[in-house]
Amino acid sequence: MTVPVLLVGFLLAVGWVLPGRLAGARWAARMPRVAVGAWAALISAGAVGVAMLLHWGVTPAHRSETPLGWLLRRGATPTEGIAGHVEALLLALAALAVPATVVAAGWRRAARARARHRATVDLVARRESEWWVLEEERAAAWCVPGRGGRIVLTRGALTRLSAAQREAVLAHERAHLAGRHHLLTSGAAALGRALPWLPAARAAAAQVPLLVEMAADDTALRSCGRRTLAEALALVATASTPAAGLGAGGHAVVTRVRRLLAPAAALPRTAQLLGWTAALLLPAVPVLLACGP
Numbered sequence: 001m002t003v004p005v006l007l008v009g010f011l012l013a014v015g016w017v018l019p020g021r022l023a024g025a026r027w028a029a030r031m032p033r034v035a036v037g038a039w040a041a042l043i044s045a046g047a048v049g050v051a052m053l054l055h056w057g058v059t060p061a062h063r064s065e066t067p068l069g070w071l072l073r074r075g076a077t078p079t080e081g082i083a084g085h086v087e088a089l090l091l092a093l094a095a096l097a098v099p100a101t102v103v104a105a106g107w108r109r110a111a112r113a114r115a116r117h118r119a120t121v122d123l124v125a126r127r128e129s130e131w132w133v134l135e136e137e138r139a140a141a142w143c144v145p146g147r148g149g150r151i152v153l154t155r156g157a158l159t160r161l162s163a164a165q166r167e168a169v170l171a172h173e174r175a176h177l178a179g180r181h182h183l184l185t186s187g188a189a190a191l192g193r194a195l196p197w198l199p200a201a202r203a204a205a206a207q208v209p210l211l212v213e214m215a216a217d218d219t220a221l222r223s224c225g226r227r228t229l230a231e232a233l234a235l236v237a238t239a240s241t242p243a244a245g246l247g248a249g250g251h252a253v254v255t256r257v258r259r260l261l262a263p264a265a266a267l268p269r270t271a272q273l274l275g276w277t278a279a280l281l282l283p284a285v286p287v288l289l290a291c292g293p
Contacts (some may be wrong), residue, residue, distance in 0.1 A: 006289045007053040014046045014282075019203040026270075028207075030264050032214035034275035036184060039204045039211075041279035043191065046200060047096055049286035056290055099194045106185075106190025111242070114146045114182070117244035122152050131170065133158065140239030142247035143173040145182035152245070157236055165232035168224040169248045175219035176246045181212040185246070210252050217256055230260040 017040065028035035065205035093179055121144060126289075136154040139161070144150040151173045153166070161169065176182070181210065192205025220229055233253050241247030 002291060003056055004053060007049055007056065007286060008291060010286055011046060011049045011053065014042050014049065015198055016198045018042060019200040021202045025269060026264075027275075028211065029214060029259055030239045030267050031272055031275060032218065033209040034272055034279070036208060036211045037276060037279040038187070039208055040184075041282040042200050043204060044283040045285060046198075048060040048098065048283045050287045051093060051096060052290035065255055091104060095193055099191075102194035103187065103190040105188055106193060110182070110186035110190070111146065113244040117242055118144050118146065118148065118150055121152055124154060138239045139236050140241070140247065141173065141236045142245035143176050143242045144242075144245050145177055151177070154238070154239070159250055160235050164224065164228050164236065168229040171220035171223045171238065172216045172229070172248045173246070175216035176212070178218070179212070179215065181216065181246060184212055185209050192252075195206045202260075210255070213256060214259065216246075216248075217260065221282065226260045226263070230257045233257055233260075 022042070024034070025035070053120055059209075121132050121134075125134045127133075131151040131153050134152055134154045136158045138154055139156040139159075140152075140154045141157050142152055144152065151170060153169070157169070158166065170282075188204045188208035190200045195201035217229060233248055234257060236248050237253040239247075
């Protein structure tokens with residue numbers, strides 16, 4: 001009974017304990033990309049852990065050898081017991097199909113909303129250089145991700161932003177489009193709707209949008225100064241961002257401006273490397289636990 005106990009403990013850790021620690025981690029704002037990877041690792045590890053637990057539960061007891069066991073046994077011909085392992089794994093994957101279907105449906109809804117918004121922008125806005133101008137007095141800037149992405153600036157934003165601030169906003173929106181951040185935000189939102197009872201899903205839906213905004217801010221800083229970007233964010237912060245878009249001033253602007261104007265000391269590259277390594281290895285832990293005695 002050691003294997004199920006270990007797997008249940010692992011699932012409790014990644015589903016209930018670690019999300020609170022990660023949401024409150026100070027290093028997340030210093031390494032937002034690594035933090036996004038950590039959230040993805042938690043969710044992936046939880047899914048793999050559930051699959052391994054279900055696989056263990058439905059595999060006949062007399063087939064005690066794990067799939068990895070017969071693969072590692074030198075000279076073995078994997079014939080005995082393989083069918084049972086395959087059937088058990090298929091049943092485990094089928095149990096994950098319901099939340100996966102809900103997440104996929106949320107992704108499709110978000111994609112359709114983005115397509116409609118792009119069509120609306122093409123109708124009501126005018127293209128100038130690489131951006132589209134919307135004749136509105138409010139100062140707003142956002143991008144519409146997806147195939148043929150758009151960067152939208154209102155007339156009010158162009159009037160209020162200096163040339164340097166405008167370039168900072170454009171760099172921020174380019175980062176969203178190039179990084180395909182909409183896949184992360186829409187996926188996290190869909191997961192939160194699919195599993196609202198799971199702390200990991202709720203926390204990911206709340207944290208990932210802020211982290212991708214911080215990541216876009218960091219990318220924009222490669223071509224502009226911190227104060228310039230902070231001032232630009234403050235100017236476009238009062239306007240709401242369309243649900244289908246990602247806006248420079250759209251999420252937790254006060255937190256982001258403070259982060260820009262009073263930056264914490266950068267973490268060494270070794271810390272980032274360790275973070276990415278841990279994120280990549282975490283989903284493999286339940287597989288190793290399931291292969292135990």
